[in-house]
Amino acid sequence: MGLVDTHCHIHESDYPFKIDDVIVRAADAGVEKMICVGTDETSSIDAVAAAKKYQPLYASIGVHPHEAKDGVDSIAHLAKVDRAAIVAIGEIGLDYFYTHSPREAQIAALEAQLQVAVDHQLPVIFHVREAFDDFWPVFENFHGLRGVLHSFTGTQKEIETGFAHGLYVGVNGISTFTKDKAQQQLFASMPLERVLLETDAPFLTPVPKRGTVNEPAFVRYIADHHATIRGISVNEVMSTTSANATALFAL
Ligand SMILES: [Zn+2]
Numbered sequence: 291m292g293l294v295d296t297h298c299h300i301h302e303s304d305y306p307f308k309i310d311d312v313i314v315r316a317a318d319a320g321v322e323k324m325i326c327v328g329t330d331e332t333s334s335i336d337a338v339a340a341a342k343k344y345q346p347l348y349a350s351i352g353v354h355p356h357e358a359k360d361g362v363d364s365i366a367h368l369a370k371v372d373r374a375a376i377v378a379i380g381e382i383g384l385d386y387f388y389t390h391s392p393r394e395a396q397i398a399a400l401e402a403q404l405q406v407a408v409d410h411q412l413p414v415i416f417h418v419r420e421a422f423d424d425f426w427p428v429f430e431n432f433h434g435l436r437g438v439l440h441s442f443t444g445t446q447k448e449i450e451t452g453f454a455h456g457l458y459v460g461v462n463g464i465s466t467f468t469k470d471k472a473q474q475q476l477f478a479s480m481p482l483e484r485v486l487l488e489t490d491a492p493f494l495t496p497v498p499k500r501g502t503v504n505e506p507a508f509v510r511y512i513a514d515h516h517a518t519i520r521g522i523s524v525n526e527v528m529s530t531t532s533a534n535a536t537a538l539f540a541l
Contacts, residue, residue: 291322291528291529291532291533291534292320292322292323292510293320293321293509293513293528293531293533294322294323294324294486294487294509294530294531294541295323295324295325295361295487295488295489295491295506295509295512295530296320296326296415296438296440296460296486296535296539297325297327297415297440297441297460297462297486297489297490298323298324298325298326298327298488298489298490298491298505298506299327299329299333299419299490299491299492299493300324300326300340300458300491300505301326301333301336301337301339301340301347301489302313302333302336303332303428304335305491305492306307306492306503307472307503307505307533309340309344310344312502312505312506312507313344313346314349314502315466315505315506315507316346316505316506316507317346318507318511319506319507319508319509320510320528321509322346322389322511323346323347323348323540323541324346324347324348324420324506325347325349325378325380325415326340326341326348326349326350326384327349327350327352327381327440328349328351328352328353328378328380328413329352329353329354329356329357329381330353330354330357330360330361331353331360331361331364331365331487332364334349334351334352334353334361334364334368335352335364335368336521337349337351338351338356338368338372338376338493341375343522344408344534346505348375348377348539348541349372349375349376349377350376350379350380350381351365351368351369351378351379351380351397351522352378352379352381352382352403352415353365353382353403354381354382354383354385354398354417355382355384355385355390355391355396355399355400355417356383356388356390356391357390357391358383358391358395358396358398358399358400358440362399362403363404364412364540365379365403365406366402366403366405366406366409368408368409369410369412373452374398375391375485376387376410376412377411377412377413377540377541378398378412378414378415378437378539379403379404379406379407379410379412379413379414379415379416379528379541380415380416380417380437380440381415381417381440381452382399382400382403382404382414382415382416382417383400383415383416383417383418383419383421384396384397384417384419384421384423384424384425385418385419385420385421386401386419386420386421387419387420388419388509389475391534393424396421397424397428399495399498400428401428401431404428404429404432404435405432406439406443407432407435408432408433408434408435410451411434411440413435413436413437413538414435414436414437414438414537415438415440415460416437416438416440416457417440417441418439418444418498419443421455422444422448422451426451426455426497427455427461428506430455433488434455435455436538437457437538438457438458438459438460438472438486438538439457439458439459439460440460440463440488440490441460441462441464441488441490441494442460443464443468443473443516444470445448445476445536446476449480451490453481453484453528455485458484458485458486458534459480459483459484459485459486459537460486460487460488461467461477461487461506461512461516462487462490462494462496462512463487463489463494463495463508463511463512464494464498464513465477465496465512465515465516466496466511467496467497470518474492474519476517477519478519478520482504482516482520482522482527483530483534484510484527484534485531485534486518486534486535487512487516487527487531487535488509488510488512489505489506489508489509489511489512490504490505491503491504491505491506491508492504492505496506496508496511496515497511498510498511499511513527513528515533530541
């Protein structure tokens, strides 16, 4: 089974490379499937268009907590008219690190979009930063939610709460370059059966490509890194994480 990049933004209009070239380079690196993740109304519409046009691409739609003030109604509409092209709702959540949008607006946007996920039985790609105390009560108000805590950089206790709620954890380039010992320990010890690989391209470029624009082909370096820190083969990392992604997103 090939690699899956479960979180990238290569469909965005300001992504610097041609999507056709990016897909070719990904295939050369063994990356077979990529999920294009929306962050606002336009980006979600573009993700759906990319998924319809390119066979290896899949779409996730959502309004990021940075943008929480508008676009949520359009996500509900898009889920209705383009359900077949959509594999997830996200990235959605709460971000109290930046607080570009007020907390109340973020919570309202999260709740509205979780309802869309429930209505359409879609898994959710969560962006939660320094906001877990408010996040879990909202999450627990909905039944049957499945999903992933994308770009996780929290504590052991927070990830264990995530696992207890049946969530996966998305690991990206941060795991290859963090100097934080507790984080390194956490990345090496989390159960592989709960891990998804992602690039978050164009952001968070992994070692050894730091200083360049990130792209899905680089998910290979994240797989290599996790094989090294766990002392297992890269094939095992690939097959387990790709099976996780296939199961969660029905790819
Ligand atoms: Zn992202």
